[in-house]
Amino acid sequence: MIVERYERLRQMLAEANGRIEELNATVESQRREIAERDRQIEYLKVASVLTPDHRNVEATRALLSELVREIDKCINQLSL
Secondary structure, three states: OHHHHHHHHHHHHHHHHHHHHHHHHHHHHHHHHHHHHHHHHHHHHHHHHHOOOHHHHHHHHHHHHHHHHHHHHHHHHHHO
């Protein structure tokens, strides 16, 4: 009877160890996935900072238009 219990406990231990290995693999997989998501979040943060704001684009266009008009005036004055 003791031998039977011992064998049953050994079997349960082997099953528990197998489950532990399986769970450790799952944890490692999730850690890798979290690290990848963290990298993606950082990339998106950088991209959102680099993406111009609509108001900035309009202000830049207005500035460039004004500069082109002044250049045209200078060219006209040089042509006279």
